[in-house]
Amino acid sequence: MRILVVNVNTTTSMTEAIGEQARSVAAPGTEVVALTPRFGAESVEGNLESYLAAVGVMDAVARYDQPFDAVVQAGYGEHGREGLQEMLDVPVVDITEAAASTAMYLGHRYSVVTTLDRAVPLIEDRLLLAGLSQRCASVRASGMAVLELESEPERAVAAIVDQAERAVREDHAEVICLGCGGMADLEEAVRERTGVPVVDGVRAAVVTAEALVRMGLSTSKVRTYAPPRPKRMTGWPLGG
């Protein structure tokens, strides 16, 4: 089985980290291919960048010329999953949704700890649309920018653990979702300090994608995610 794991930003070191994270949980026999969009922002921290990422991810998948069995969109709170579902016959799993769905098996309520405060409403909106917000205790920001997770790892750990602890203590979260593709290394630290299960979206999405493939299930094509109708397109695929 081959799973495409698509980064939403153009920073290849993040793509590599996401790929490794995916491989750490993939079953034997699963090949993980990590893709980077050809255009977009070096980190996605807002709607403009996220819409661009939605198209960048679709473009990256459209250009991939080998067969594959599932796609994981590895951006937390980003737009675009629905477009991929229309475009493809194989299952598509968004890490925001996979993390939340997984967390709901583990506790009565979960919280998400993410990067900047401005990302909070995007994540809240994605959870609302996905029908996964009822048991969300809170979405909290650590105040760290996406790229600071790499450049200032110690400060990032401290800030994220602090918010995770507050989510457990003040918001009654029983599970923490790490709300960014680049937070995987933090799992252990957050779990130790809070004493609650910690869900990484990339890992959750990969095992979910594998499970769907194994059950022979894929996106319903009967209505919302039917293939695009044949029509005149200008400038798509982008860059010809």
Place this chain on the structure above:
Amino acid sequence: MRILVVNVNTTTSMTEAIGEQARSVAAPGTEVVALTPRFGAESVEGNLESYLAAVGVMDAVARYDQPFDAVVQAGYGEHGREGLQEMLDVPVVDITEAAASTAMYLGHRYSVVTTLDRAVPLIEDRLLLAGLSQRCASVRASGMAVLELESEPERAVAAIVDQAERAVREDHAEVICLGCGGMADLEEAVRERTGVPVVDGVRAAVVTAEALVRMGLSTSKVRTYAPPRPKRMTGWPLGG
């Protein structure tokens, strides 16, 4: 006052129709400039096309080199409004939301009548995110494709009026929103046959944009719609 009214598809005859519709209600002294995206689909009827439109609309506005006072995004149920809000200091009004907000002043519940069945979930999602779905009685599809509204006007009128009547009779809608940028000519027919007020999104959005400008109000920049952070962007603006 100059208002940009941006079509979401690449069909210029629809851009012109939308522009005329906007001008029909604009106050004296308001100049309406209708824009067409440089890339995208000839009609937007699904998520892939809609995400492409989101970027296409941002691109079209970014390339417009004259001053303007507000932007109307003239696609029903489409992605992208949040990106424009980040990018701009002037008010941004989406026609889906303007139609619903306007309808809520006029009746206890409203329905939307749109084109294809596959557009229904997109509109429902947009209303849910906008916090405008509580009083939505239904979103109904006429079964007409966007371009058929122009090419088969008689059949379109019949199909749309039929759904509007059912919305009033079966779903207890008291107001009908025409759920497509290209449905403006149908207002009169639907009103006559159903006896309820009919709201066209383009017209509603234009008067709303004018009202916001007159009150000196624009998008809050404090959190969700703060300007994108300065960072390395690849391939944006698109096409260099």
Place this chain on the structure above:
Amino acid sequence: MRILVVNVNTTTSMTEAIGEQARSVAAPGTEVVALTPRFGAESVEGNLESYLAAVGVMDAVARYDQPFDAVVQAGYGEHGREGLQEMLDVPVVDITEAAASTAMYLGHRYSVVTTLDRAVPLIEDRLLLAGLSQRCASVRASGMAVLELESEPERAVAAIVDQAERAVREDHAEVICLGCGGMADLEEAVRERTGVPVVDGVRAAVVTAEALVRMGLSTSKVRTYAPPRPKRMTGWPLGG
């Protein structure tokens, strides 16, 4: 175009202030007529007074013997708008709803800052019924009585600004609605201190009423707001 702007209390200085506020935003050619109920409370700060105001406003409008094009009910969180809609053929706009609808164009979430704590549940109820509460971050009380806004302006400004700042900081409001007909002068102070857009309900309602008239739209008469059925009425219009 003539718009009736109806105060909900019997304090004529407040009626005058509301009228001025309305005129400050009305389009050229719009005449604003400010009305005061013949009976009721000098300030409306609770349900008993608000129900009395509902009837007082209907009475005031029923007695007005000149033609008019729209009615604005200028009480924040008050009962009565639905009765006016039944009674009249022209559009009716409530300032609570106009402020919230306007705020929703400007930010992801909005808060209302009002007078006394006891007014909070009334406003929450009105927003719930209007289907506008989903994106309401909070309704906060300044602890100032309605008439103290006039008699103790400095203390009022301080108290209201304080709550507005807390709404932005603690509740993540991105827009502030001034939750009282008599708070118009505070717009500037609140905007400066919080850095977010501030919506005054009277101004929002006036431009909304103008917009509805310009679009030729009015209340749907098909169900909820059909005219009262002909029947024996005792003591109405009140006072004979």
Place this chain on the structure above:
Amino acid sequence: MRILVVNVNTTTSMTEAIGEQARSVAAPGTEVVALTPRFGAESVEGNLESYLAAVGVMDAVARYDQPFDAVVQAGYGEHGREGLQEMLDVPVVDITEAAASTAMYLGHRYSVVTTLDRAVPLIEDRLLLAGLSQRCASVRASGMAVLELESEPERAVAAIVDQAERAVREDHAEVICLGCGGMADLEEAVRERTGVPVVDGVRAAVVTAEALVRMGLSTSKVRTYAPPRPKRMTGWPLGG
């Protein structure tokens, strides 16, 4: 114990019927006093009439010069209960809410069958505000006007039973609430035909009021229903 049961319309034969209905369930030692408003409509079937009734009921209670232990507002879907709660120290029970609360002890979902279609949104709004709508399967109209319940009893029974049956069969209601003060005689007919429990609001409200009195409980005065603040009132109590 003395309970005031207040009709919302000015038709004294309905007041008498409501009083009898109340007495049929009252405990030994409970005196039921049925009051009629001095002003208002002969039947309440819309918002204007309902707001007038809200004030008429408060006026009737204010004029009653004997001690009493509780008040029942006997109008289905009407405004005004909150005003009575501010005005009085004794418990106030609205029949719309008492019927729904009672029905919720008896089945998974309940429906309300009322008079005219235009009353449906009023009842829905009252249930929504009361926090009792989650388990409401439907509010259905029989098409009979309030006064026709008395003047055309046979047709009324047929129409109401028909809607009750549809509520059970189509909407999965397990309990029926009779949605009008004047429907008490129909209980038996509806129960026989549908096989489900039938709740009459007046009866439910009377036993609820008795229960509250027996437990020594009354309206909380700490916030929403605090007594009106002392202030200058014009024309209240009405008619001097």
Place this chain on the structure above:
Amino acid sequence: MRILVVNVNTTTSMTEAIGEQARSVAAPGTEVVALTPRFGAESVEGNLESYLAAVGVMDAVARYDQPFDAVVQAGYGEHGREGLQEMLDVPVVDITEAAASTAMYLGHRYSVVTTLDRAVPLIEDRLLLAGLSQRCASVRASGMAVLELESEPERAVAAIVDQAERAVREDHAEVICLGCGGMADLEEAVRERTGVPVVDGVRAAVVTAEALVRMGLSTSKVRTYAPPRPKRMTGWPLGG
């Protein structure tokens, strides 16, 4: 009239206290019979114990060999009420629901103060299922275990009053529900310190059960609570 009041735990001193509490409010002519399950936990403070209690309560009622008119399940936030409703023809009232329903007649929002933090989600779940959570301001834990209410009464009073005061001040509760069968003695203390009405679930359930019986109403048997279908059962009734 005979009402069975069934404790959910096996501590007979609590059964006696619950029985007394029930009798303190029962009407003359109502006989209260307090039952203790034959198996289960000495105090119910979690889901495993609560599921066991659900079966223990059904078993206790099934073994009771005299006629009775209603059943009160006297555990706060416990499972099982739906099973009793299937098993019996007489009304079944759960104290969690009776307390909340009663509180909703008395104030705009209510809070529940219960024992241990781990009981909070159980109570929230019961209120959500019952459709009674919309007006619930909060469920707060005192940190006292069920049996500590008896063994450490002074500390219990202090802890519970403290949470009740915070519910009123911070969560805007206007009514307090005592969230445990064994808290009846605390009513007076909480009322004095908070100034708001205090609802004890056992008392509320008993008067509600009496009221249902007096109205001749019982559980709807048409769908959810139809009698169990005849089938092979193993080990039930338990213990042969």
Place this chain on the structure above:
Amino acid sequence: MRILVVNVNTTTSMTEAIGEQARSVAAPGTEVVALTPRFGAESVEGNLESYLAAVGVMDAVARYDQPFDAVVQAGYGEHGREGLQEMLDVPVVDITEAAASTAMYLGHRYSVVTTLDRAVPLIEDRLLLAGLSQRCASVRASGMAVLELESEPERAVAAIVDQAERAVREDHAEVICLGCGGMADLEEAVRERTGVPVVDGVRAAVVTAEALVRMGLSTSKVRTYAPPRPKRMTGWPLGG
């Protein structure tokens, strides 16, 4: 890895069928052990039986004396999952929830097709509590009893396919969940006739359990699902 798959009824042929269904999707190296409760009903079709099943399942797991890595509760819409989560350190997956979570990856809305009409509210309640109901289009009953699925397979297929088709056509479901442990053989028939993905709860739960184990995740013990407190238990484990 060893997964216990626990039937909720006492019919061993159903336990075997569930076990086979589980094994059909389990990964190489996963051992599936199917357990049958020692007491309870031969089929679970209501609350009384379901509460008994909750305890029967806990009893069966408590008696299992070998190590295991996860538990699947194989009853659709049944009580009990929360008790298992308290009792165990390994992950617990309920088939109702696993089916719904899985369906939400595949389409915009899903429906459940179950056995008898009386099971519908139980399933709706479980989905509501689990926070998975927002995207549930409907829960539909085929009218077939649980044991009839085995005894009358042809009629069962016809009835279930019929409801599935109506769910897709009338309720806009895009995915069908088979709402009973014993419906596994129907997957193919329903998929062929409706053209939409069909999710079997047992299979979905098994792959989910495997995925949780592989990620090293299990139930949060910090609050709701903390182990039962040490206390005097009577008659538990049941039967000594």
